[in-house]
Structure formats: structure tokens, C-alpha cells
Amino acid sequence: MPEPGAADPAGPPAGPLFPGTRLHVVTGKGGTGKTTVATALALALARGGRRVLLCEVEGRQGLARLFGTGPLPYEERRVATTPDGGEVLALAVEPRAALLEYLRLFYRLGGAGRVLDKVGALDFATTVAPGVRDVLLTGKVYEAVRRRHGGRAGARGDGPHVFDAVVLDAPPTGRVGRFLGVTTEVHGLARVGPIAAQAASVAEVLRSPSTRVHLVTLLEEMPVQETLDAVEELTAARLRVGAVVVDQVHADTVPVELLDDALAGRVPAGAVLDGLVRAGVAAPGPAGEAVVEGLLAEAAEHDQRLALQEREHERLAAGEHPLVELPRLPRGVDRAGLDLLADRLVAQGLA
Template sequence: MGKSATAATLALAAARTGRSVLLVEVAGRSATAPMFGAEPPGYEEREVYDDADGGSVRCRSITPDDALVEWLSTHGFRRIVRRMARSGLLEVIATATPGVKDLLVLGRIKALEADDDADLIIVDAPAAGHALGFLRAPVGVRDTARTGVLNRQAREVLEMLGDPGRCRVMLVSIPEETPVNELVETSFAVEDEIGLALGPVVINGIVPPLEGLDEPLPSGPPPGVSDVELTEMGAAARLRRERVALQGEQLDRLAERLPLQQLRLPQVFGTTLGPDELRTLSDALLEGVGSLEAWA
């Protein structure tokens, strides 16, 4: 529900406060860089934003195959890794143990954290359906590979994920019934089953109320307005009121079911999300963060 846009918004907001941000995409597509007006990155980092106050945003994409190649290269297989890729052996290695592909990506993120080259690393993680499996992967590998390199890697990743000072999960949704239900279910799975700390939830697509929508329409159309246009304006006003009321109900329901602070981002009307829209969203996010209580 707009998770990539939210990740980009969070990255820009942090950079505007002077932080160095590394924005990592793991879903196999580069969706965030174009929002900054930049070309999609590959496995190598690409700077997509540089702030006058010293902050910056760098983007990179991590795929399991790239992570596996790098891992093998640093563990004594540099000379034969290309031959392994051509022969299909890399795929065999990556799928030999369930969860290894996701562990490789998480392990690479852990290595980036250890490099200490950014104040903040933001991961545009998979959508809810795959996200839970993605985050559960280290547990599965640890329990399957009882000893050895994979076991050690899984334990180190779990140590990172389980430390609230190093990792927080921010869930993203929209103010509608089914997405709110999914957010609540996912939050309990992330915190209670997997053991990760949650940050504030982000609610996208908030439609602000407009003044005057409750006023009755004139009995007849004013000059320059046809009967059809007057009827359409009345329908639009009614739809806007209903939308605002519905989202208010869902936000209240979310607050009752999930005791987490909320960050709310406005609806951006348009077909694309570019630098101007991203800055508008980051303005709203910074304002929301400023009103939050300190994170527990």
C-alpha cells in the first residue's frame, strides 16, 4: 500500500535533517530512484539526492543472486563464481536450503550496517505476503543448518533484527477496512511471532476535509454553471464527505486495535510520483514526526 513511496519519503525526510541515508530495494525492481528524478540503480550504489544541509540519499538494489555472488567471492570462490553462474550451480546452491535466498539478502544488509557508511539504512522490503517469510527466513535456516557458515550468518542476522536499537519495522497501509485488518494481523506476527520491534505505522492516502462541503447547493445553478455541472459538483462533495468519514472510522479503529503511533501522509493526486510530490510528502512526514512522542 504505497510502501516504496513511503520508503522514499522517509529517506528524503531523514536527508533533509542532515542524515546520510542508504535506501535499499530488495523486491527485484527499482521503484524509488525515479521518485527522486534519478535513474534506477543496480547493485552498486547511486546517489539520488544531496541536501544543502549535508544530508544525502543513496539507492541500491540487492537481489539474492547478486548477494550470493558477493558472498561466494568473499569466501574463497572468486575465481570460479562466474563459471558457477553460467552452469546454473548458483541457483542450486541458493535453493538447497529453504530461506537461503532471503538470508543472503538480509546478510548483505547486515554487512552494509557493519560498514557504518550511513546514518540510516531504509529497506523497501517485500509486500506483506512475502515480508513475513522474508523476516522468518533466518530462523528457518538457523534451525535447518545446525552448524557452519549458514548457521552463523543466520544467528548474526537474527541478532541485528532483534535489536530495537538497530532495526525497526514500519508497516504501511491505507485507511480502508481490509488493509487495516491486514496491517493489524501483520503487526502481531512481526512482533509476537518473529520478535521484531515496531516503529510507528504509516497511513497513506489521507484525504483532507474541505470547508464548505456541508453547505447546501443553490436551488439553481449560478451563472456559467449548467444543471449537469451543479449535479456533478454535489455528487463530488458528497463523495468527499463520505471518504473523509470512512477514513476517520478506520483510523480510529486502527488506534483501538493497535497501540502504535501513527504517521499520516496525504493523498497525492496524479499519475506519477516525482521529486515535487515526494517533497510534499516529506513535509507531512516531518511534521508528523515532530508531533510524535519519543519512540519507546
Template sequence: MARLHVVTGKGGTGKTTVAAAMALALADEGRRVLLVEVEGRQGLAQLFDVPPLPYVERKIAVGPGGGEVFALAVDAEAALLEYLDMFYHLGRAGKVLDKVGAVDFVTTIAPGLRDVLLTGKVYEATRRKAHGRLAYDAVVLDAPPTGRITRFLNVNHEVAGLAKVGPIRNQADSIMGMLRSDITRVHLVTLLEEMPVQETLDAVEHLEALDLRIGSIIVNMVRHSPLDDEALTLAAKEKLPLAELAKGLKAAGLPADKATVAALAAETHDHAVRVGLERENRGRIDALGKDVVELGLIADGIDTGALFDLAEELTA
């Protein structure tokens, strides 16, 4: 039933990349998907190698299944002007306010209003209809990072001291109703590292306290060890048979002097320790009891082709 997919994660986990891949994965069999960013970084334009996105929905890709992906960069000031025109019919007067800096002033002194405007645009796009059907089959939101996601989505609380009644309050109530409904899922992107995993655990707790529904925990940049468990155990205990390492190096036509063998053993020890820590962190994620999705590390960097590869992984 989900049609709004909110993607968050600690900075550096590949949140925007995963959001883009998810939009491509959802663009199947003629489906129309809207991919939205709200942080003003133009990260989507860079990923898809297109010009900076304006405050208008623009087609940027065709999904692997033949659907279409549109993108939108939501700007709080432009959203406020649109809001003022929609509810108060200011028209040209709103543009005058923008020129004198009033719009920026309002959203600065009332940061909660900024989040209502940003999520409000997503709310409108999710519900909009065209020709008797929904304009978009799915909307993917590249949301703020986990450290700010609870505040960003808790729009009711953010406007509590700003508006008790009226259009702003009604808008916040409507947005909150959609975010808590069956059509919305919040997906969290993490790495198998201490800080991203801890932020993920904290975010799940805080989001569920707001009655928001968790979709998947997406473990990104997964690296699989070429060593079996026995070799990893020996390496972690620094008990690898050095004679066997030397024999293997010689068979590969590589130097097998004591210094090289010792360096290889030390490298293998570090690798085994890292694998052990990753497994511990994976266990903490699994303990949440949520759906977990793994995406492999793409060593050569992310380009459009890599996005399609990740989309196919998500689909599978």
C-alpha cells in the first residue's frame, strides 16, 4: 500500500544514492515516480548528471522497467510563496514580500514552518490527481539525516507554538495524518559501523514513538569477506600459519620474504577484526526485527550505470 517512501540515514551512508536507486526500482511497468529533495544540495542533479533542478517537476530518467522518474528540488521560500498564493491569494504581493526578504525572515524565525512547507509540497504531490488518477504512483523523499529526521517529520509539534488554528495548523494536521497512514514508510540507510548503526537504532525508536511506520533498514556498501569463518578466527587471534601464507605467495609469483608475510598477516588480522565488528553491528540491526536489505559496495564510485545496478538489487 505504501506510496510515499521517506529515505533517511546518517550523513555519509549514501542516503541520497539509495533514494535515487529506490525511485528507479519503483519506476516499473509504466509507473510514474517523483523523487524529491529538500536540503538544497542539488544532490540528485549530480547523481543523474543533469542541470540543477528548479522548483518544478522534471523528468530525469526512465526506470529499468520502463517507468518514468521525475525529480523536484523543494525550496522553502518558493513553497511559502506558493502557500501564500494558495490560501491567501496574495499573487504579486507575495513576490514583493520575497524581494524585500520577508519570506526568508519568516522561515528563519519559524524553522518549524520551513519543515511544514517542505513536507507540505510532498503531501500535495502524493495526493495530486491528473486525468482521474494519481499523478504519481509513488513518491520518494530524500529526507534530512537521522539526526534531524524526527523533528522534520513531527510537523504537528513544530507548529504547536506557531499556530493553534487556521490554515497552517490544518495543513500540519493533514500532513501528519498522511505520514502516519498506511501509504507512508520510513526507510533508514546505514553502514555496518558503530555511529551509523547507533543513529539508526535511535531513529527507529523515536520514529515509532511518533506512530510512524518503518519500512526497511538498508545496509549500504556491504563488503563480503573472501575468507571463511575458520580463517577469520585464526586471523583475529593472530594465529595464521605463516608458512602457509609464504607458500601461497610463492605460488602466486609474489615475494615471500619474512617482512612481506608479516605484513600480509597483519593486514589479514585487521580485516578479520573489521569483519567481526561488522557482524556485531549487523546483529544489532537484526535485533530490531525489521526488514533488512543489503546493497553491495560499488568500488568504482557512483554514476548513472551504478544507480541502475543498485535499483536492480533493490528490486531483487
């Protein structure tokens, strides 16, 4: 397995893994770092003076926490810049607000839409009919992807795109197939009419060559299996899978022979203690012996972790989609950590 977070040992990719991609959908099992990876990808794509929109649709305000801001409203707000003039705007897409905007833009129901909201009609439409809810959420992302300069509200315009790329922090893998399969979900609710037409337009963009779905996983059995299952589901739905992003890879910083000896109990504890005493980091006696016991147990656990990583890495590598690896951030996720992850994504061709 290559060094975590590094490019392939054969050398960096000749160019972007997915040239021409404008919509990057990021999904993954809960707890794998999906939102962190989506944010780092947005920062990477913004380099070179580009303008990127980062969207979330789950109502968790995860982007606001990562950037240390207050809750994001239903409007595009700049949350980060890059040294070369790039910028990342963030948007929390909320279904009721999206429906109000839809009614205002396409039916000119500004005041009437607010009346519907007051009597609870919008809550009914966005909770009782989940297919409609997902059409509204993906529809807002669809509009941002297609938006061009020079257009009035609700129209595309004919100038350059407003955003060079859009990154969607999508629902987890267990729900992403249904979320992105808007045409199927709406078919049972409305076979014709504006909602059905909107769903068809959204599906066309989601299945186009300019959209890729990236899956984030950890090198653990359950996340890897869910990732492999999601690849099959997305492919069957004619959605284009991008990269599999392996997050929080533990570095192999200790010689393998020493780890194996620790796992097998072959490391002489007395010799380790003598070395620690000579280095001035432990004292002889019971206290020092307790330190050595803890260190050897941790080394054995680390060896088991690396063996698990190797097995799960082989399962992922057997697939046809490129693997992108990111290191574990020992100091937690802050702007410096996000920039480090962005560096790794650029080096491996994802941005």
C-alpha cells in the first residue's frame, strides 16, 4: 500500500482524473469524514482563482462548524478564499425555502407562496412527499451548476458559468441512491407536469459526463462493504462513479518487524525499559514497567490496525475506480488540516 495520502508510487497522475467535471457529489457512510472531504475538495477546486459552490442538504450545518461560522442561511455565502484568488461559497439547501423559491421563480407566487407556508402546505409537500423534497434539494444544486452570467432570475443566461465547479455534500451511502434517483422517486407522484419535468432535467444533469459521485470510506470492514454496495447501486442507476476516497489512513511509521514482534510478545520488556531509562523518558521500577507495557500493547494494536487496512485496501483496489488516499489529521480538522487534505487531492488528480 502506498504511503497514506501520497500519489501513486509510479508518479503523479498525468492530469485530472475526471476532466470536465462540474458537479462533484460526495457521499459515504456516516462517520467516514464525508463533509470534511467535500470541504477539502471545494478548497482544492478553488485554487487557480476559481469560484466554487459547496452545498449541503441534510440540515446538519456541518459546513458552518468546519469553517467556524454561524448557521448558514438559504443563500450563497463566501466562507473561504485561496491565496491565488479562488473563493468557496457555501449554501445550506433547505426544502421549504427551495420550494418557496421554486414557486416564486416559475409560478410568480411570491406572496401566495408565503401564505401556503403559513397554512402548512409547504411542510406537507416537503415531508409527506419525500420524492418532491429530493427534487427540490437536487433542483437547487442543478440550478447552480447551470447558472450563467447575464441571465435574469430563473433563466440560464448566455455568459460564462457563475461557478467553475459545484461540490455537493450529499446524504450518506445508505440513502444517496434514492436521493439522486429523482426521476424514479417522482414517477409515482407525478408522471407529467412541472415537477416531473424538473425531475427529468435534474436527472439528465446528474447522469451527464459532467457529474461524478465520489465515495468516502475508512479502511474498515463495514464502511468498505457499504462503499462497494453503493458503487453497484449507483452504477445500476446510470450515475457515474468517480473516485473512492480513503480517509484517515494510519501511517506505517514503525518497522513492520518490530510490530510483528510486539504482536507476538517477542519484544523483551526489560530491554525496552533500559532504553527508555537511558533516554530519560522513563524511570526504573514499577512505574517504568507500566509505561513499557502500555507501549507494547499500543504497538500490537497498531500492527492489527495496519493488517486490517491492508485487507480492506485490497478489496477496494480490486474495483475499477481510482483510489485517493488521505491521512489522518492528528490535530483535528482546522483550516490548516483542510488545506493539507486539499494538497493531497490535487496531487492525486481529484482537483
